[in-house]
């Protein structure tokens with residue numbers, strides 16, 4: 001493997017560990033339970049990162065999967081996995097605020113994208129671009145920072161789920177935070193929490209219908225309901241779905 005591939009491997013492996021800590025497992029369970037059956041479907045994943053969800057969507061039966069991300073490193077890592085274990089996924093480096101229409105997709109996903117919009121106008125552009133890639137009757141699902149999170153929980157007790165979120169600046173149209181992924185090796189990245197109504201409002205202004213906050217789903221595992229109770233009440237994430245009308 002070339003040296004640059006090694007570098008992407010390190011980034012990618014560190015990143016994907018966050019999908020298997022408890023909060024990552026609950027994120028997966030909540031998102032996947034909100035999606036329709038993917039068998040035979042065309043799926044676009046925007047802000048695909050390492051390609052974790054695009055690979056999962058193929059494994060769940062999707063016929064055509066396209067991933068896009070604005071980061072050279074993330075796209076390079078996703079492509080390096082595709083080169084190693086081909087699933088027929090294509091990746092493009094594109095900024096979601098400038099995303100063109102790549103096709104008519106039955107399902108469009110954007111996991112941890114919308115919080116990164118630079119301002120409310122960019123949020124509306126991103127939402128419009130996600131909507132523009134949906135086939136009539138298609139479904140959009142987004143994972144965003146939970147607008148209703150309990151801020152007594154996220155910086156502290158939420159650590160039992162492998163993750164802590166600490167406010168790093170003032171709330172303007174969004175609130176800057178540092179997300180700390182605990183465990184070995186620990187790492188942190190910047191994110192932004194937006195107030196209630198920001199994300200669902202943008203999806204509605206993009207012309208989508210049935211904008212719905214999906215119920216949080218926690219894994220049914222041997223850690224039991226008591227372990228998961230705090231996350232179920234105040235997850236760090238929220239999943240919204242919306243639909244492009246069939247006759248638009």
Ligand SMILES: C[S@@+](CC[C@H](N)C(=O)[O-])C[C@H]1O[C@@H](n2cnc3c(N)ncnc32)[C@H](O)[C@@H]1O
Nearest residue numbers: 047048049052069070071074095096111112116
């Ligand atoms: C927290 S990661 C999540 C990656 C992936 N969705 C996942 O859940 O594994 C956020 C991703 O959003 C991408 N991103 C941030 N701003 C973006 C933009 N304007 N357009 C496209 N991708 C963006 C980053 O490069 C990064 O890969």
